[in-house]
Amino acid sequence: MPAPITAELVAREPIADGIAQLSFALREPPRLQFKAGQFVSIAIPSAGPDSEAVPRRSYSIASQSDAGELLRFIIRVIPEGKASEFLMKLPLGAVVNMTGPHGFFVLDERHPGDVVFGATGTGFAAVMPMLGELARRRESGHESPRSLVLWGARQESDLFARAEIEALVARAGSELRVFLTAPGAGWRGERGRITPALLDRLPELTAPTFYLVGNGAMISELKRELIARGVNRRAQIRTEAFFD
Numbered sequence: 587m588p589a590p591i592t593a594e595l596v597a598r599e600p601i602a603d604g605i606a607q608l609s610f611a612l613r614e615p616p617r618l619q620f621k622a623g624q625f626v627s628i629a630i631p632s633a634g635p636d637s638e639a640v641p642r643r644s645y646s647i648a649s650q651s652d653a654g655e656l657l658r659f660i661i662r663v664i665p666e667g668k669a670s671e672f673l674m675k676l677p678l679g680a681v682v683n684m685t686g687p688h689g690f691f692v693l694d695e696r697h698p699g700d701v702v703f704g705a706t707g708t709g710f711a712a713v714m715p716m717l718g719e720l721a722r723r724r725e726s727g728h729e730s731p732r733s734l735v736l737w738g739a740r741q742e743s744d745l746f747a748r749a750e751i752e753a754l755v756a757r758a759g760s761e762l763r764v765f766l767t768a769p770g771a772g773w774r775g776e777r778g779r780i781t782p783a784l785l786d787r788l789p790e791l792t793a794p795t796f797y798l799v800g801n802g803a804m805i806s807e808l809k810r811e812l813i814a815r816g817v818n819r820r821a822q823i824r825t826e827a828f829f830d
């Protein structure tokens with residue numbers, strides 16, 4: 587059940603171009619029980635005269651779901667964004683109010699076939715604990731679906747936590763494909779958006795379950811195209827749009 591949470595900012599560091607990682611130590615409750623893929627809603631107090639209605643912003647929990655004492659968030663810093671400014675200026679040691687955990691973008695208990703993640707930008711924050719959960723299921727013999735992870739970004743400098751993500755992908759026995767829409771000259775990886783790349787892979791997938799997260803336009807387009815190709819929206823597609 588979502589509940590009020592207070593948490594103290596204990597670390598903040600840039601991890602990619604315009605992307606920061608923030609860690610909050612839980613004060614009350616001392617530990618958050620959450621499922622991989624869920625998010626919290628953070629209160630963003632405003633200093634202005636009309637600051638009575640405190641705005642809130644949602645952030646996916648990027649830390650592993652078996653380590654709920656320290657919540658980690660991976661945040662795209664939006665220029666002049668209310669929450670971005672608040673979180674980037676917040677002094678270490680400051681305590682913020684949140685509620686959570688929220689959301690139904692979580693791994694199904696069991697999958698009838700393949701698992702496919704499609705994430706853009708900081709949407710990958712939600713995929714990281716989901717990969718960790720898949721890895722733990724695999725290591726405990728609970729289930730071991732074939733899984734594919736597609737990550738889309740603009741350029742190489744937008745990619746974060748590469749070593750950690752590759753280690754998670756390996757533990758989950760997954761396959762990671764990274765696509766850049768505006769790569770620099772040195773990029774030797776794949777180019778373009780994840781939508782056509784994922785649709786190309788569709789014929790070789792068996793009873794797939796899709797987890798789509800990040801840019802809302804990507805999610806709407808992929809959902810529409812998957813449904814047009816016979817994928818069942820309710821049974822096979824899970825989504826979390828960070829913005830329209």
Ligand SMILES: Cc1cc2nc3c(=O)[nH]c(=O)nc-3n(C[C@H](O)[C@H](O)[C@H](O)COP(=O)(O)OP(=O)(O)OC[C@H]3O[C@@H](n4cnc5c(N)ncnc54)[C@H](O)[C@@H]3O)c2cc1C
Nearest residue numbers: 643644645646660661662664667668669670708711828829
């Ligand atoms: C369920 C959920 C989980 C989310 N998890 C995360 C997360 O883990 N990390 C994260 O960075 N954001 C996440 N977001 C987005 C976040 O809630 C805020 O919208 C974002 O931080 C911008 O807030 P702001 O007040 O700084 O800027 P605002 O002024 O409110 O936003 C300005 C514009 O920035 C764009 N925008 C918002 N978020 C992003 C983004 N992530 N990447 C690129 N453009 C964006 C949108 O077009 C938005 O209209 C999540 C949103 C939802 C609904």
